[in-house]
Amino acid sequence: xxxxxxxxxxxxxxxxxxxxxxxxxxxxxxxxxxxxxxxxxxxxxxxxxxxxxxxxxxxxxxxxxxxxxxxxxxxxxxxxxxxxxxxxxxxxxxxxxxxxxxxxxxxxxxxxxxxxxxxxxxxxxxxxxxxxxxxxxxxxxxxxxxxxxxxxxxxxxxxxxxxxxxxxxxxxxxxxxxxxxxxxxxxxxxxxxxxxxxxxxxxxxxxxxxxxxxxxxxxxxxxxxxxxxxxxxxxxxxxxxxxxxxxxxxxxxxxxxxxxxxxxxxxxxxxxx
Amino acid sequence: xxxxxxxxxxxxxxxxxxxxxxxxxxxxxxxxxxxxxxxxxxxxxxxxxxxxxxxxxxxxxxxxxxxxxxxxxxxxxxxxxxxxxxxxxxxxxxxxxxxxxxxxxxxxxxxxxxxxxxxxxxxxxxxxxxxxxxxxxxxxxxxxxxxxxxxxxxxxxxxxxxxxxxxxxxxxxxxxxxxxxxxxxxxxxxxxxxxxxxxxxxxxxxxxxxxxxxxxxxxxxxxxxxxxxxxxxxxxxxxxxxxxxxxxxxxxxxxxxxxxxxxxxxxxxxxxxxxxxxxxxxxxxxxxxxxxxxxxxxxxxxxxxxxxxxxxxxxxxxxxxxxxxxxxxxxxxxxxxxxxxxxxxxxxxxxxxxxxxxxxxxxxxxxxxxxxxxxxxxxxxxxxxxxxxxxxx
Numbered sequence: 001x002x003x004x005x006x007x008x009x010x011x012x013x014x015x016x017x018x019x020x021x022x023x024x025x026x027x028x029x030x031x032x033x034x035x036x037x038x039x040x041x042x043x044x045x046x047x048x049x050x051x052x053x054x055x056x057x058x059x060x061x062x063x064x065x066x067x068x069x070x071x072x073x074x075x076x077x078x079x080x081x082x083x084x085x086x087x088x089x090x091x092x093x094x095x096x097x098x099x100x101x102x103x104x105x106x107x108x109x110x111x112x113x114x115x116x117x118x119x120x121x122x123x124x125x126x127x128x129x130x131x132x133x134x135x136x137x138x139x140x141x142x143x144x145x146x147x148x149x150x151x152x153x154x155x156x157x158x159x160x161x162x163x164x165x166x167x168x169x170x171x172x173x174x175x176x177x178x179x180x181x182x183x184x185x186x187x188x189x190x191x192x193x194x195x196x197x198x199x200x201x202x203x204x205x206x207x208x209x210x211x212x213x214x215x216x217x218x219x220x221x222x223x224x225x226x227x228x229x230x231x232x233x234x235x236x237x238x239x240x241x242x243x244x245x246x247x248x249x250x251x252x253x254x255x256x257x258x259x260x261x262x263x264x265x266x267x268x269x270x271x272x273x
Numbered sequence: 274x275x276x277x278x279x280x281x282x283x284x285x286x287x288x289x290x291x292x293x294x295x296x297x298x299x300x301x302x303x304x305x306x307x308x309x310x311x312x313x314x315x316x317x318x319x320x321x322x323x324x325x326x327x328x329x330x331x332x333x334x335x336x337x338x339x340x341x342x343x344x345x346x347x348x349x350x351x352x353x354x355x356x357x358x359x360x361x362x363x364x365x366x367x368x369x370x371x372x373x374x375x376x377x378x379x380x381x382x383x384x385x386x387x388x389x390x391x392x393x394x395x396x397x398x399x400x401x402x403x404x405x406x407x408x409x410x411x412x413x414x415x416x417x418x419x420x421x422x423x424x425x426x427x428x429x430x431x432x433x434x435x436x437x438x439x440x441x442x443x444x445x446x447x448x449x450x451x452x453x454x455x456x457x458x459x460x461x462x463x464x465x466x467x468x469x470x471x472x473x474x475x476x477x478x479x480x481x482x483x484x485x486x487x488x489x490x491x492x493x494x495x496x497x498x499x500x501x502x503x504x505x506x507x508x509x510x511x512x513x514x515x516x517x518x519x520x521x522x523x524x525x526x527x528x529x530x531x532x533x534x535x536x537x538x539x540x541x542x543x544x545x546x547x548x549x550x551x552x553x554x555x556x557x558x559x560x561x562x563x564x565x566x567x568x569x570x571x572x573x574x575x576x577x578x579x580x581x582x583x584x585x586x587x588x589x590x591x592x593x594x595x596x597x598x599x600x601x602x603x604x605x606x607x608x609x610x611x612x613x614x615x616x617x618x619x620x621x622x623x624x625x626x627x628x629x630x631x632x633x634x635x636x637x638x639x640x641x642x643x644x645x646x647x648x649x650x651x652x653x654x655x656x657x658x659x660x661x662x663x664x665x666x
Contacts, residue, residue, distance in 0.1 A: 031650070032650035032651060032653075032654045033378070033382065033405060033409065033650060034382060034386055034409070052662075113531070113532075113535075113537075114535070117535050117536070117537055118475075118535075118536060118537045119535070119536040119537075135473070135474060137474070139537060140474060140522050140523070140537075222474065222519075222521075222522050222523065223516045223521050223522065223523060223524060223664075224516070224517075224519060226665070230665065231665055234661060234664070234665035235665070237375070237376055237379065238375055238480070238657070238661055238665070239657065239658055239661045239665070240375075240379060241658075
């Protein structure tokens with residue numbers, strides 16, 4: 001029964017991963033435009049990836065973590081309301097949550113450029129209220145990139161949270177109330193622990209793609225907000241230094257892996273991953 | 274496993290909307306042109322006769338069969354392809370799949386290195402790319418093209434390809450500065466204006482090394498005609514310094530146009546033809562060649578050595594080089610003609626065309642324009658990599 005899945009994994013994960021790992025340890029030689037890759041355990045690519053692009057690596061994970069936290073803070077109340085308070089409007093609200101995602105990711109991101117344009121009314125209003133720092137703009141700042149990441153990935157936080165909250169038996173909450181637990185206490189002792197699988201799944205689904213994202217930084221950011229995804233894209237497509245790009249991709253993957261392991265361990269729900 | 278297994282084109286799909294100098298900009302005019310364009314493509318498709326392929330370059334007699342052209346998006350005039358088909362009996366399979374020199378190269382280098390068909394009998398790379406392909410031995414020589422005599426003298430004799438043996442100029446244009454007068458509140462005349470603190474975070478530069486660095490090198494008193502790593506590095510250092518100050522908002526391909534039109538960017542490095550098109554919708558936009566000079570680019574028609582219809586490709590080039598036909602192209606693309614003595618034919622279409630400074634630059638402007646010569650592979654790679662370290666990180 002799992003054969004198709006194994007074949008799929010073999011073709012679309014193991015083979016590309018092997019190729020990526022091999023490339024990341026190769027060095028290119030030969031002619032300028034038709035370089036040949038020679039596999040020779042060249043760990044220099046990794047050294048270079050770290051030394052040249054540590055700023056971008058740190059920035060990527062800083063942005064991704066911030067975006068994940070923002071997603072969690074925004075999504076939890078929403079998922080809670082949908083699961084417990086929406087009543088017969090549940091499906092309607094869920095539909096509305098999903099609706100924007102029928103529009104392609106790229107278009108939605110570019111739309112933010114128009115909405116947040118320097119001469120647009122949003123920035124104008126915020127400036128008039130004195131809410132923006134000295135530069136007086138939103139686009140091309142770190143916050144625009146983090147905002148874009150939060151906006152684009154939040155659905156992957158809402159849905160798992162909703163599913164795990166929805167599964168909670170309301171009688172458990174009633175029971176906690178019967179035992180004279182305050183609202184806050186039953187949230188902390190009953191609802192939150194039972195929703196942990198959703199928190200975990202949602203965080204991973206947001207954090208992993210957000211750390212490798214480059215579209216948001218490309219469109220909403222400036223030359224000082226580039227992420228590791230932008231560097232990888234440039235190395236693959238413009239510089240065409242495949243070993244360097246592959247090494248950067250491996251570094252990205254490894255850091256995500258370590259981060260995810262630490263996180264799941266901290267949340268104590270290792271068996272869910 | 275062969276090297277370079279990754280297919281950059283797949284990755285590239287994710288990063289669409291980048292770097293096409295010809296990506297069409299603006300509102301109504303663009304939409305109308307797009308419709309017109311669609312029409313001519315449809316015309317080409319509907320009469321496409323697949324059975325006619327397989328005509329080889331060695332065939333004698335007049336050109337016939339199918340000609341597959343790979344050109345930049347919206348680099349064609351309405352009805353042009355259909356007229357060519359009518360005049361020659363050649364069926365044209367016209368594709369707008371040439372979007373970026375380096376990315377196109379990444380796509381075709383594997384098949385071309387094995388002498389496999391790349392799905393095009395004629396393509397339109399920029400000069401530096403044509404030279405690279407020629408250097409790799411991947412281009413056929415151009416055969417008999419009577420109208421070649423109409424090419425501008427400076428292009429015909431250009432040192433990169435004297436006599437135009439393998440690359441036939443298609444369009445030329447200026448790389449200069451475009452600015453939004455409403456945002457700058459003053460006229461922009463020189464490179465130093467880019468670094469004015471008043472425009473902090475509102476300047477965009479090209480990420481392409483030649484187009485981006487050329488005018489900056491010239492402002493530093495250096496020349497693009499005899500560049501060295503030293504002079505290029507000096508320009509890169511300046512860009513790096515300004516980037517770190519927060520002066521530069523973005524490094525762009527062709528996507529500078531939207532930010533410029535919306536006012537997010539006050540001054541952008543720009544291509545002349547784009548600005549002519551943009552001005553129709555936003556009269557505040559101006560194009561200027563900096564006082565210290567700007568560079569030019571020339572896109573060229575080339576025939577890959579895997580072509581299946583050399584004769585038809587030559588017939589196409591000859592047709593393009595007819596002044597009356599070529600004027601129709603210019604009226605649409607708004608770039609600088611590569612043919613000489615175009616005024617009369619342009620006047621027949623619209624007298625405003627010939628007097629437009631961006632299509633027909635004055636002697637003074639022309640004197641400020643310089644073109645990059647053919648660089649060696651090593652030079653190109655060195656320059657690109659050094660600049661990418663600043664633009665990519």
